[in-house]
Amino acid sequence: MSLEIDFEGVKFENPFWVGSGPTSGTADKIIQALKAGWGGVVIKTVGDTIVRKGVRPMYSAMRSQSKELMVFENIELITEDNLDTWDKYIKKVNAEVPHAPIIFSIMGSSDISEWAKLAHWAEDHGADLIELNFGCPHGEPEKRSGAYISQHPDLVYEYTKEVVNSVGVPIISKLSPNVTDIADIAKKAEKAGAKAVSAINTISCMMGIDIEREMLLPPVHGFTTYGGLSGPAVKPIGLRAVSSIYKNTDLTISGIGGIENWKNAIEYIMCGATSVQVVTDTVLNGFNQIKEWTSSMEDYLKRHNYSSLEDIKGKVVQNIKEYSYLENLISQRDTIDEEIKKIREV
Template sequence: MADLSIEFCGIKSPNPFWLASAPPTDKAYNVIRAFEAGWGGVVWKTLGEDPPAVNVSSRYSAIYGKNREVIGFNNIELITDRSLEQNLQEIAEVKKAWPDRAIVVSLMLPCEEHYWADILPKVEATGADGIELNFGCPHGMPERGMGAAVGQVPEYVQMVTAWCKKHSKLPVIVKLTPNITDIRKPARAAKEGGADAVSLINTINSITSIDLDRMVALPIVGTASTHGGYCGAAVKPIALNMVAEIARDPETRGLPISGIGGIANWRDAAEFIALGAGCVQVCTAAMLHGFRIVEEMKDGLSRWMDSKGYRTLADFSGKAVPNTTDWKYLDMNYQVIAHIDQNECIQCGRCHVACEDTSHQAIAQIIDQASGARRYEVIDQECVGCNLCEITCPVQNCITMVPQVTGKPYMNWTQDPRNPRAEVKEESTAV
């Protein structure tokens, strides 16, 4: 049976599933329930200076799919609104009771060294396994010069990280903001400052919707609102991309990564790990479905690893990174063509409408004049292999993309004679 235990930047836990710094990790009661449910670790909700932050009401909003399934989740909650003393006491008690579980403490303080020098020994005294620097909170705290206001300035990231390495012996994980043009720059800065790892992504600036009767965004506080932090399933593609950018950047390659963003099941976790994550953090899914979801996550990941012959997470961690490249290195001569399985087709016509109206007019609608029955067939010579028909088809595996034998060798855009700016031929990085 697969071994799910990990050691992440020196921190051990029985499995890679950690709860992210958020409401689920705000107090001992929650964390104990999480550990009883089987979570491998937690990142305690962000601690700050006293007096503690004051939160507003209400705090959350969402984007829904069919049957009110929450696709995206938005919050305007700040860091802990409980005293530093109370949090530190509870952290110490929980760590003593659960020595085999990872407890990382999230911190956010003003950009003055004495604040960090003062709090770090207090955190160490709890027996916590590490600290996470919250450089990502996009609302409320940036207005005070913290959170994303730090994470968006690589020089600040490096400076504060270096302070923490100077004043603490604990592993330092730097939590990065996605609200930035190039995620590699703060990641490089964190590494330069001595970070033991990075975690990402934090939440994305967002306004989920507008109440058109009251003409105010959600969540509503009195008669007004503000932008919040977006998370949940909708942000997973953004998070995966940013994790991959750091994993394959020559300057940060090998830097441990804790993956965050839209992780709701074992497959999500496996995808982050395949792109280089050493552990994953979960928040929204736990808030929507409770702590017991970790049972299915662990079981599913273990079963999948067994089916693939992976004994430990290290056996497949980062395996997808070499196959992730820049667009210019993709094979221009690779070709796929759509194929419709007529035995599976329900003749709904969605593929035809999508291709006819918005794509390449490569799916013909054939109507039997006698019976009026419809049939849809791909026009091979018109199909460019864009995948739109496969995506719009409501029947899984009815439409597949079939690779074609072109007889042409690998050729990327830097080698393509159609490239008007290919003055210097770059070496291929294809695998």
């Protein structure tokens, strides 16, 4: 049984990519992920003029009473390393894991020509695919880049088109969920010539307040800034985004958000994703879960007599309907109290 996927002409042994973030931020981490068995790696977003040192602390976690992770906040910027350092990282990765599929993530400033320059740089360094980071909700939006672009459909069109016209590598526009209708934004990327989209980037958030110390989280000398939410509890938002993009466009999709096991990945694929990306789970648990995830996914396909992941791609999307369609299916209703009782009993 093979988990191989074809993502816009690029073959991956399995659909699991380490997404852009701290676990894809150095050559050693990328090598470690690929050697552990991840299908691909999206490198930490690289930039040129916008590269700067980030603040500390930059992470905060919210856990359930039983201590399980619910969500994670970060106010991490793109890479702190310049392009010369990335040049060395890429050479090292290519030397240690030749032919491994690498997806380059890039972000320029609001100056559109910078995006084209970065895309050329990526292409010259052998990028198999280029992901445009239009989704980071902190740091850059106040300077009219990052999620600011996702939030302005015409900019998604313009920035995507600029890059598409500049390089031959297939382009993936990575979108923010902080928009009214993500499918409409995806359509703009499609019209501009993107072959694919990734969804979702993190959700703009404020993690909370330590009320005894009257301190915002994460605290930077007593101050904070709105950050990006990720981790298990964002999966429902990601599934909603991916399924609506699948319904409304012909784009290839990389599904992201809250994946913490192989079953979550199947959910994304059934909603229309071709590949999936994982960040928070790799930040907290490392890379070795991938062996169990791929073998369990293979078992699942065998048990259900599927021959490849293509057989389940988008399988459930036709059953997502407007409310009025569901109304007509119902003849008997629980009372609200009966339904709440069932929810409480789980």
